[in-house]
Amino acid sequence: MVDTIGISTDTQDFVWEWGDHWFQFARQIFSLLLDEESQFAPHTPSDLEEFQHHELRAWFIENAERIIPLWGKFYEAKFAELEIDDSTPYLHWLNPFRMFYEPEYLSELAHVLHMQETDSTWEPSEKGAWDACMLLFTQGTIVRQFYDWVCIEDLGKTDE
Numbered sequence: 001m002v003d004t005i006g007i008s009t010d011t012q013d014f015v016w017e018w019g020d021h022w023f024q025f026a027r028q029i030f031s032l033l034l035d036e037e038s039q040f041a042p043h044t045p046s047d048l049e050e051f052q053h054h055e056l057r058a059w060f061i062e063n064a065e066r067i068i069p070l071w072g073k074f075y076e077a078k079f080a081e082l083e084i085d086d087s088t089p090y091l092h093w094l095n096p097f098r099m100f101y102e103p104e105y106l107s108e109l110a111h112v113l114h115m116q117e118t119d120s121t122w123e124p125s126e127k128g129a130w131d132a133c134m135l136l137f138t139q140g141t142i143v144r145q146f147y148d149w150v151c152i153e154d155l156g157k158t159d160e
Contacts, residue, residue, distance in 0.1 A: 011070070015150045018067055019143050025056045025100065026136040032106065033115075033129045040126045045106045053106050060101040068095055074146050097139065 032049065035041035045053070072094060103109040103119075111119035113135065115128035124132075 012151045014063075014066060015070065015147055018063060019147050021056060021059055022097065022143050023140065025060075026140055028052060028056070029109075029136060030133060033124060033133065040129055042122070042124050042129065044122045050106060053109075054104075057101045057104070060097070064095065064098075070150060071095060071146065074149050078145065078149065096142070100139075 028049065032045055033040065033042050075094065099112055100109065103112050105119075107116075107122045108119040110116045110122060110124050110128075110132075113128070113132040115124035115132050116122075
């Protein structure tokens with residue numbers, strides 16, 4: 001089925017689902033680092049939280065091939081003109097979310113996000129945790145722009 005602007009509702013639904021999974025992922029990280037008043041209060045992930053991380057991670061990995069072409073078009077339309085410094089690998093821009101779901105365990109993720117110095121225990125620093133939260137907020141804004149671009153701007157079509 002195609003909506004009035006020509007985008008497959010299957011694609012729109014998939015992007016919506018992908019975004020929902022992204023925000024679930026971010027919420028999980030926030031809940032591990034912050035208390036209800038948004039104060040730094042990390043707790044060791046429970047078995048259930050590790051399981052939820054594995055489930056979200058598996059979903060992202062399973063759906064990467066479907067999102068990458070869409071993300072690539074979005075990147076070309078919105079970010080290709082940015083001057084990206086040489087220290088940022090081009091592959092990161094092809095899928096800037098991969099670094100979040102590649103680590104198998106939450107302690108590994110905390111290490112990748114520079115929240116802690118080791119990947120074997122859960123000991124995030126306050127500064128590292130806040131930096132990671134700000135990165136998640138930034139990525140969330142990009143996810144919203146991506147959704148709008150796919151569902152509202154008709155995959156970036158222009159009248160040429």
